[in-house]
Amino acid sequence: MDKSQEKSEPAISQKNFSEHDIVVLDQNRKYHVCDKCEKEFRHKPHLRIHKKTVHEGRKDYACNRCEKKFTVRSNLLTHQITIHEGRKDFACDKCEKEFGDNSKLIRHQKTVHKGRRDFACDKCEKKFGQKSHILFHQRTVHEGRKDYVCDKCEKKFGDKNQLNRHQRTLHEGRKDYACNRCEMTFGYKSSLLQHQRIVHEGRKDYACDECEKKFGRKYDLLLHQKTGHEGRKDYTCDKCEKKFGLECSLRIHEKTVHEGRRDFACDKCEKKFGTNSVLIRHQRTVHEDRKDYLCDLCEKKFGRKAALIRHQETVHEGRRDVACDKSEKKFGLKTDLFRHQETIHEGGKDYPFDKGQKKSAHKPHLFLYQLLAHEDVVDFACDKCDKKFGLRFNLVRHRKKVHNDCENMNAIIESRTQNHFIEFI
Numbered sequence: 517m518d519k520s521q522e523k524s525e526p527a528i529s530q531k532n533f534s535e536h537d538i539v540v541l542d543q544n545r546k547y548h549v550c551d552k553c554e555k556e557f558r559h560k561p562h563l564r565i566h567k568k569t570v571h572e573g574r575k576d577y578a579c580n581r582c583e584k585k586f587t588v589r590s591n592l593l594t595h596q597i598t599i600h601e602g603r604k605d606f607a608c609d610k611c612e613k614e615f616g617d618n619s620k621l622i623r624h625q626k627t628v629h630k631g632r633r634d635f636a637c638d639k640c641e642k643k644f645g646q647k648s649h650i651l652f653h654q655r656t657v658h659e660g661r662k663d664y665v666c667d668k669c670e671k672k673f674g675d676k677n678q679l680n681r682h683q684r685t686l687h688e689g690r691k692d693y694a695c696n697r698c699e700m701t702f703g704y705k706s707s708l709l710q711h712q713r714i715v716h717e718g719r720k721d722y723a724c725d726e727c728e729k730k731f732g733r734k735y736d737l738l739l740h741q742k743t744g745h746e747g748r749k750d751y752t753c754d755k756c757e758k759k760f761g762l763e764c765s766l767r768i769h770e771k772t773v774h775e776g777r778r779d780f781a782c783d784k785c786e787k788k789f790g791t792n793s794v795l796i797r798h799q800r801t802v803h804e805d806r807k808d809y810l811c812d813l814c815e816k817k818f819g820r821k822a823a824l825i826r827h828q829e830t831v832h833e834g835r836r837d838v839a840c841d842k843s844e845k846k847f848g849l850k851t852d853l854f855r856h857q858e859t860i861h862e863g864g865k866d867y868p869f870d871k872g873q874k875k876s877a878h879k880p881h882l883f884l885y886q887l888l889a890h891e892d893v894v895d896f897a898c899d900k901c902d903k904k905f906g907l908r909f910n911l912v913r914h915r916k917k918v919h920n921d922c923e924n925m926n927a928i929i930e931s932r933t934q935n936h937f938i939e940f941i
Contacts, residue, residue: 686792 547556548563552571557563565588568574575585577592581600586592597603598616606621607614610629615621626632627645635650636643639658644650655661656674664679665672668687673679684690685703693708694701697716702708713719714732722737723730726745731737742748742761749759751766755774760766771777772790780795781788784803789795800806801819809824810817813832818824829835830848838847842861847853896911897904900919905911915921 547558548560549556550563550566550571552567555566557566569587575587577586577589579585579592579595579600581596584595586595594617604614604616606616606618608621608624608629610625613624615624623646633643633645635645635647637650637653637658639654642653644653652675662672662674664674664676666679666682666687668683671682673682681704691701691703693703693705695708695711695716697712700711702711710733720730720732722732722734724737724740724745726741729740731740739761749761751760751763752758753760753766753769753774755770758769760769768791778788778790780790780792782795782798782803784799787798789798797820807817807819809819809821811824811827811832813828816827818827826849829837836846836848838850838853840846840853840856840861842857845856847856896908898911898914898919900915900921903914905914
């Protein structure tokens with residue numbers, strides 16, 4: 517070993533040495549080392565603060581406006597200025613974001629605008645812009661720790677902020693973030709920003725490299741690739757053989773199907789639902805009568821995006837992707853396939869017209885029979901004779917057969933009876 521290497525070796529200073537004051541000299545720099553965890557500090561006051569807050573757990577500075585306590589006085593002052601006075605004096609010159617603390621501004625610029633990820637996990641390839649984020653990642657992902665439990669349900673969280681947010685939004689029903697472009701409200705600010713970016717700005721920044729599909733969220737892209745292109749369904753129900761692409765979908769399935777839980781009740785009617793999202797959709801489409809999804813090929817509106825997509829695929833594209841394994845027949849909807857199998861192959865007829873009489877396999881047929889037989893509804897009159905019909909279909913057939921009027925029969929036959937509207941294909 518040469519002299520230059522000898523000089524670079526760290527040495528422990530013997531001057532004023534004690535078990536509470538360990539000083540390490542490394543290349544003419546002093547490092548104050550904690551005797552309980554070996555953490556190094558450039559400045560001795562920082563070591564004192566570390567010992568007091570981390571190892572002793574002291575929080576000596578209490579806010580006189582709320583119950584919050586702080587380890588150092590500067591954090592208390594920052595809290596009062598930003599939270600209680602609402603001041604944000606530090607603005608980013610590259611975007612419109614404002615901060616109450618200069619250190620947060622510097623961190624924002626470094627991680628967001630410069631894209632720096634200086635903290636790498638030694639157990640996986642993930643990198644982070646903040647040390648607190650990597651520590652949280654290691655604690656929750658690699659150690660599997662979830663130390664914060666909700667006292668209203670059994671859900672566990674790795675962070676206290678996540679628990680507070682969960683209780684505020686789910687159990688208290690608070691939605692403090694309102695969109696200024698529509699009537700939607702959100703429990704999380706990140707959800708509001710995401711909504712504005714995807715819905716109002718129309719941004720879909722995540723494109724699939726295997727097909728032309730684009731997504732507004734990276735999560736949806738990864739899910740699409742995993743379940744759509746790779747066909748992966750890694751989560752299997754141990755009570756039945758059903759498989760799912762998402763763990764949360766499996767949990768919802770177990771809770772709603774096997775346990776029969778309906779924890780989300782509508783405050784406007786007696787209906788209950790297994791998930792909060794289905795409850796919100798019910799309230800929006802049933803009680804508010806909202807139909808926000810308009811078909812650009814026709815004037816039809818839908819309350820759900822899935823219903824719009826299904827309509828476009830089956831009606832305008834003519835797709836029949838669901839095939840019967842017992843016959844050559846194909847269907848556009850899974851429900852139509854199930855109904856076909858139940859009525860044709862299994863012979864099921866669950867709707868009786870009258871007690872002890874004929875039965876129908878389809879509920880609309882029963883409804884139509886009741887209108888025609890019991891309410892004597894005849895809304896369609898022939899303009900060439902005095903005959904009337906309960907169905908437009910029968911009127912068209914009558915004119916074609918009797919009066920030789922070859923009017924084209926529509927694919928969809930509409931029957932309007934008082935306040936009822938029925939579609940038959």
